[in-house]
Amino acid sequence: xxxxxxxxxHLIKTRxxxxxxxxxxxxxxxxxxxxxxxxxxxxxxxxxxxxxxERGRGNFPDRFSARQFPNYSSELNVNALLLGDSALxxxxxxxxxxxxxxxxxxxxxxxSIL
Amino acid sequence: LAKTTQPISMDSYExxxxxxxxxxxxxxxxxxxxxxxxxxxxxxRFIIQGYKTKVTNEVASLxxxxxxxxxxxxxxxxxxxxTAVYYCLVGAGGSQGNLIFGKGTKLSVxx
Numbered sequence: 001x002x003x004x005x006x007x008x009x010h011l012i013k014t015r016x017x018x019x020x021x022x023x024x025x026x027x028x029x030x031x032x033x034x035x036x037x038x039x040x041x042x043x044x045x046x047x048x049x050x051x052x053x054e055r056g057r058g059n060f061p062d063r064f065s066a067r068q069f070p071n072y073s074s075e076l077n078v079n080a081l082l083l084g085d086s087a088l089x090x091x092x093x094x095x096x097x098x099x100x101x102x103x104x105x106x107x108x109x110x111x112s113i114l
Numbered sequence: 115l116a117k118t119t120q121p122i123s124m125d126s127y128e129x130x131x132x133x134x135x136x137x138x139x140x141x142x143x144x145x146x147x148x149x150x151x152x153x154x155x156x157x158x159r160f161i162i163q164g165y166k167t168k169v170t171n172e173v174a175s176l177x178x179x180x181x182x183x184x185x186x187x188x189x190x191x192x193x194x195x196x197t198a199v200y201y202c203l204v205g206a207g208g209s210q211g212n213l214i215f216g217k218g219t220k221l222s223v224x225x
Contacts, residue, residue: 004157033213042201042215043158090157100165102148102205103213105157 002027004106006091012112013081021076021109025093031055032074033103034066035090043090049074050097078111086113118202123220132189134219136202139183147178147185150201152218158201162187189221197223 005024013019025032031050035043048056049068068074072093078085088110092103119137126132138147146165150158162169164176164185175188189196199218 035213035215040217042217043213044215045213088155092157100146100163102146102160102163104160105150107155107157110155 004091004093004104006089006106006109008109009107010110010112012114014114015081015083017081018077018079019081019111021078021089021091021111023074023076023091023093023106025072025074025091026104029093029095029104030072031094031097031103032068032072033092033094034074034076035092035105036060037088037090037108039087046076055097081113083113086111117214118204118216120200120202120216120219122217123222125222125224126192127224128193129191132192132196132221132223134187134189134200134202134221135184136187137184138202138204141182141204145204147176147182148203148205148213149174149176149187150203151196152199152201158215161200192221192223194223194225197221 007022033048034046037043045058046060047066052068063079066076088108090105090108092105094103095101146163148163149161151161152158162171162174162176164178166178169176177186199220201215201218203213
């Protein structure tokens, strides 16, 4: 079975631009979460979506937004990019919101801001 | 959300058993304990999850004492390919979306 897939794998943008990252969850998984991982740190939670509704938001500015589609895939949008947005953006999926169903991660999108 | 404390780094040699202990004093009744492994430039990979006592799968064992305030990930007979960062997480029951990752434990396996 296919795991969580993310696209693109790498992306280079300049300050002030906008970017859209995409995620396809494992088949049958209805929950998608987004994380930002800066070099040397653990992933930081950005958003969680379940059944197309936002179910959680981390401590990130309004420049970050996301949505989930009827097929449970998801997009993360970041506007007005800053140098500090350079990071590995990870998507994770799980069947539901329940604690005994662990999240499974994709390999991320490496975003570099010049 | 319960926070976790684990060693920043550990060293081991090939063929040894490695035990990584994680402290989570404020774990809630309905929280599960989950461990992930991460290699550079890859996403975290699920290793094992448990609620109490002992859980074993094909790659690791997880030991959880009765008070659940700590847990120990046991990796039998490690190899060079087990060199990675290992994260211990405690998930909020009912919603795991906002997992809190610490810095993890960087395990270095030497020949």
